[in-house]
Amino acid sequence: MSESKELPEHSSTIVYTPAADAVSSQLNQNDDEIRKWLEENNISEVECLVPDMTGNARGKFIPAHQFLSRSDLKLPESIMVQTVTGEYTDEHWDFVEPTDTDMLLVADPKTLRKVPWAREPTAQVIADCYRASGEPHPLSSRNVLKHVLALYEAAGLRAQVAPEVEFFLVQKNTDPDYELMPPKGRSGRREVARMSFSIDAVAEFEDFVEDMYDFADEQALSVDTLIHENGAAQLEINFNHGDPLDMADQVFVFKRTVRETAQRHGMYATFMAKPMQKEPGSALHIHQSILSVETGENIFNGEDGEPTAELMNYIAGLQRYTPDLISFYAPNVNSYRRLAPDISAPINLSWGYDNRTTAFRVPDSSPDNRRVENRFPGADANPYLAIAASLASGLLGLKGKLQPTAPHQGTANDDNVEVARSLEEAVRRLNGNAELAQVMDDLFLRAYAAVKLDEFEEFNRVISSWEREHLLLQV
Template sequence: MNSKNWIEALPKAFNEYRNGRNLDEVECIIPDLAGMSRGKAMPHYKFSPKQTFFLPISLFYQTISGEYVDMDIENQWMEKDIVLRPDISTACAVPWAADCSMQVINDLETRDGAPLAVAPRTVLRRVLDLYAAQGWKPIVAPEIEFYLTKPNTDPTKDIEAPIGRTGRKGARQQPFSMVAVDDYGAVIDTIYDYAEAQGLEIDTVIQEGGAGQIEFNLMHGDPMRLADRVFYFKRAIQEAALKHGLYATFMAKPMRDQPGSAMHIHQSVIDTKTGRNIFSDEAGAPTEAFYHFLGGSQKHLMEVVPFLAPYVNSYRRFAAQMSAPTNLEWAEDNRTTGLRIPHSDAAGRRVENRVTGADTNPYLSLAASLAAGYLGMMNAVAPRDAATTEVYQSEQDLPASLSAALRLLEQADDIRAVLGEEFCTMYCNIKHAELEEYQREISPWERQHLLLNV
């Protein structure tokens, strides 16, 4: 396939964005453990879908601060190359670039052609392959919350809400306010423009409960495709905000007295032969598969919290008791439960995981959430009785810290087997190292209240 042929064969959305222009640059990218974009940029003539590109595997050995972590890995610091395989179906625009540019997500392999076990896309594909072996296909729809903020160039200072078109700071507790959404209309318009150029399908946009807090819902579909879209969309949102002199943050809890940000995950499963939602029977009633998915979610989501709440800051969202469930109880149309069954018809019956934070890697949080439901269905795990009232505390609350969550993951043999033992071991090592880094820091609260009072 020559250069012209592969360019013409790119996804429709990209070629509409290109509109006959010459392609200038290609970004060959992968999602790292944090879900951020890493890779190589090159002139278009250096790229081909059949070309082999390489990156050092050591990029998976870093904490969020960039520190490298020594682990029990043979010849770890040889920094062997891993192979990038472009998934040309993911090619999309880089609409904030000055020239016509393209980004494409790559799968990762070892030099002998095996999928790289620690790559986030590989982890999600492992789970999806297990579903496929049963004749099932998961369907997901993520809801992405984030804050627009004033630029924060000094980490010692508090993050502040932005100034909208009214000239006033955004006010909290204005959920679903169209006036509040319009206050940041210029940024949202740019987000829409970028999303359209990238072929990302937006369902709805709403004002959330925090000052400058926005939620975008994406159309439901295949989990890998949706993880790719969240991966792209987060970067597009941040670039749109920067264009207007603001920051967009997906921190779980960026401001003390504001609600946290989540990434709720709606999940259902269809039979690949019939196309029927297996959570509903022919009469429209809930099935055993539905209840077992719930049972598995209650049992195993407790073990995968480090993928749903991956940083120290993630647990501040739970501790604040502000719109963030800290339990894994379930109920129909009850937003105080960690597992909510939204009102729908039988075909749309689904389980909404409400405990996942906006700061997660979408590939890993989707893999973990679907893995929990899969184990429930395979092992016929019965759920607890549905909650009938508001739930603010339960007998099995989520772990209160990253260290407590890691202890549960380290003992969870079944879930580690599904996600991959090598990956889980490396991930826990990285998270323990991040905890050690954090423990060395002295916070403003400590200086304020301990310096002269103890």
């Protein structure tokens, strides 16, 4: 096994792409590939998409002929620092130009897909964001992940990940004052019992499932198995393992696909971490393994078929840096309702072999497939940032040769809570860590913290029904 190279020294900007002239060259090269694909598929309209800080799609609808003739596709950079409600923080102008300048968009032809639910032949393509100078825009969550992957490459390593995405189907709810409830299945009844891995429970939503798989196939999404999870009308899709950027793109597209499919069938699909009080939360588990670029071998597997020191270093990195990065795994005020004792989600930094109560699980597998599953991220997480944070933590563990705790025996949820219990607490831990600033751009970390603190303060101004019920006449 080759020895990993040292990480490059930290720079205040993301530096893996050349300047403006190279961006223009890339535009021309991409345009030729995109033009051919659009013409071959008789596309009349293009959705040019940019994942924002929440992981949702921003962008423009453009007629195909205009898309091909434009060399200056742009979006205002301010959209990258909007809160989930569309507001701006008081520190807004600390992160973008006061003139609200434009970002240059460069469509990535590898992300070209048809939009199977569109009326007209429509394509979708994910674009990378650049400053006018040609630098990758540091506020782009896709660029954050690309930067982490470039650090892996510089260290002679290549990451692979396999996401697992959970979500709920719910009855359409147009009044937020009413609690959510499961939709009626084909039997005309709602689920009320725990139906983990039930084939018949999945069959209740057979039409939805069939359309979802058809849409996924049309978009070349590498979805693998589907199961019914523990919650009422809660499903989970497992993806095959692959390149982290490609898998983040696929999760981004998949979440749009599931929402659109549910709407077709008179339901909502939600990726909230904890949408209902009496139901379990929804996760975005991330399985990850690391390969040596030189040998192509999994560095978590030794020549004797046993776990390696590198696996221990990687797990230790996850343990060390998760408390500071927890807001990337739990990015919303609702996220922390999932990370609670006595619920099937991690609450501390334990790890173990094939132990689903721990935060970091090493599943039972063949030696070549040895991997670590990070069970912290919620389904509401931005997949680019959740994957970037997990890989960055592991890389720092490898670099520092950190040592983990002993593998946990028994039920880890019986132990103490070791992570933040609110978005405010989580975000206040994000900044001030020089090691994290080495692998995740400092400007992005500060902007993310400002946006999330603003969301917390906005939520904190809402008076809940619990307060009215228990405090109105009692205090």
